Amino acid sequence: MMLKELSDAFGVSGAEEEVRGVILKAIQGHVEDIRIDPLGNVLAVKRGRNPQPGDPRVMVAAHMDEVGFMVMGVEGDGTLRVAGVGGFDARILPGLRLVFGQDRVPGVIGWKPIHLGHDSAVVNLDRLRVDIGASSKEQANGKVKVGDRGTFDTKYHELGRLATGKAFDDRAGCAVLIELIQGEPFPFDLHVAFTVQEEVGLRGAKVAAQAIKPDVAFVLEGTMANDLPAVEDDPEAPSFTPVTELGKGPALTLADRTVIVDPRLLAHLRGVAEAEGIPYQYKQAAVGGTDAGAVFVTNAGVPSAVVSVPCRYIHGPAAVCDLEDISRAVQLMRAALEKFGPGVLAHQ
Numbered sequence: 001m002m003l004k005e006l007s008d009a010f011g012v013s014g015a016e017e018e019v020r021g022v023i024l025k026a027i028q029g030h031v032e033d034i035r036i037d038p039l040g041n042v043l044a045v046k047r048g049r050n051p052q053p054g055d056p057r058v059m060v061a062a063h064m065d066e067v068g069f070m071v072m073g074v075e076g077d078g079t080l081r082v083a084g085v086g087g088f089d090a091r092i093l094p095g096l097r098l099v100f101g102q103d104r105v106p107g108v109i110g111w112k113p114i115h116l117g118h119d120s121a122v123v124n125l126d127r128l129r130v131d132i133g134a135s136s137k138e139q140a141n142g143k144v145k146v147g148d149r150g151t152f153d154t155k156y157h158e159l160g161r162l163a164t165g166k167a168f169d170d171r172a173g174c175a176v177l178i179e180l181i182q183g184e185p186f187p188f189d190l191h192v193a194f195t196v197q198e199e200v201g202l203r204g205a206k207v208a209a210q211a212i213k214p215d216v217a218f219v220l221e222g223t224m225a226n227d228l229p230a231v232e233d234d235p236e237a238p239s240f241t242p243v244t245e246l247g248k249g250p251a252l253t254l255a256d257r258t259v260i261v262d263p264r265l266l267a268h269l270r271g272v273a274e275a276e277g278i279p280y281q282y283k284q285a286a287v288g289g290t291d292a293g294a295v296f297v298t299n300a301g302v303p304s305a306v307v308s309v310p311c312r313y314i315h316g317p318a319a320v321c322d323l324e325d326i327s328r329a330v331q332l333m334r335a336a337l338e339k340f341g342p343g344v345l346a347h348q
C-alpha cells in the first residue's frame with residue numbers, strides 16, 4: 001500500500017509534478033495508453049480479462065492534488081505573503097511549519113507569542129506572514145519565487161492501525177485506485193484518472209471525463225470524519241451524528257454540495273457490500289464536493305458514485321485515517337467492479 005509515499009509527496013493544486021511521478025511509477029506495467037493531458041491529469045486504461053465491444057466505459061478517478069499555499073509576494077523584511085490554495089480554517093494557521101517549492105525551503109507562519117497578550121480574534125491568512133529565515137527581500141527571493149507552492153511540513157507515521165500524514169484528501173483515494181490498478185484485471189477495460197486541481201474547483205476531472213467519455217464513473221475520496229473528540233459527551237450536542245467515523249468501513253455518499261449520487265450505482269455498491277460482508281457507512285451530511293460533481297455533468301451526463309475513506313482533520317497539517325478502511329474500500333471497489341455490468345444501469 002502506497003499511502004506513505006503518496007502522502008509525503010508534494011502536490012499542491014496546479015503543481016502536482018512530484019506526486020504525479022509517484023503515481024506513474026506505481027501504475028507502469030499495470031496499465032496501457034498512459035497519457036498526461038495538457039492540465040496534468042494522468043489517464044490510463046487497465047485492460048480487462050475479456051473485453052467486449054458493447055462493454056460500458058467505466059471510469060474510476062481520484063484527485064492527486066492537495067490544499068496548500070502560494071507565494072504572492074515578498075516583504076521588505078524578507079517574510080512571505082501567501083494565499084491559500086483550496087479551503088482552510090484560519091484558526092489552524094499561526095505557528096505552522098511549511099515547505100516551499102520542489103527544494104522544500106522551510107518556513108513558519110509567524111505569530112505573536114502568548115507573553116505579549118492573548119488575542120482571541122482569528123487572523124486570516126492575508127494578514128499573516130511566513131518567516132523563511134531571510135532578513136531582506138533579496139535574500140528571500142534567492143530562496144523562493146512568487147508563484148511557488150507551499151505545503152505542510154508533515155511526515156507520514158503509523159499509529160498502530162491508524163495512520164497520520166498530510167493530504168489524505170485525496171491520497172487515500174489515490175492509494176485505493178493504485179491497489180485496484182496493481183491487482184488482477186476486471187472483466188472489462190477500466191479507464192482510470194488521477195486528476196489535478198480538484199481542491200480549487202473540480203477542474204481536472206471535468207477535462208478527464210471529457211476525454212474518457214465514460215458511461216459511468218466511480219470517484220474515490222478521502223472525506224471528513226468528525227468522530228473525535230467524542231462529542232456525544234457534550235450536552236450541547238445531544239443529537240450529534242458524525243459525518244463519517246473511522247473504522248466503520250468506506251463511506252458511501254448519497255449527495256454532497258456538487259452531486260446527487262446515481263441511485264442505481266448506490267444500490268449496486270450497497271448490495272455488493274452486503275453480499276460480501278464488507279462493512280460500510282453513509283456519509284451523514286450533504287457537505288463538501290468531489291470530482292463526481294464535475295464528471296456527472298460532462299458530455300451527455302455520467303451516472304456517478306463516490307466511495308470515500310474517512311479521514312480526521314482533513315485540509316490541515318496532519319490527518320488521521322484507519323488503514324483497515326482503506327483495505328475495505330479496495331475490497332468494496334474490487335467486488336463492485338467485478339460484478340458491474342449493463343444490468344446495473346438497466347433498472348431505475
Ligand SMILES: [Zn+2]
Pocket residue numbers: 063169170198221222
Ligand atoms: Zn478531496
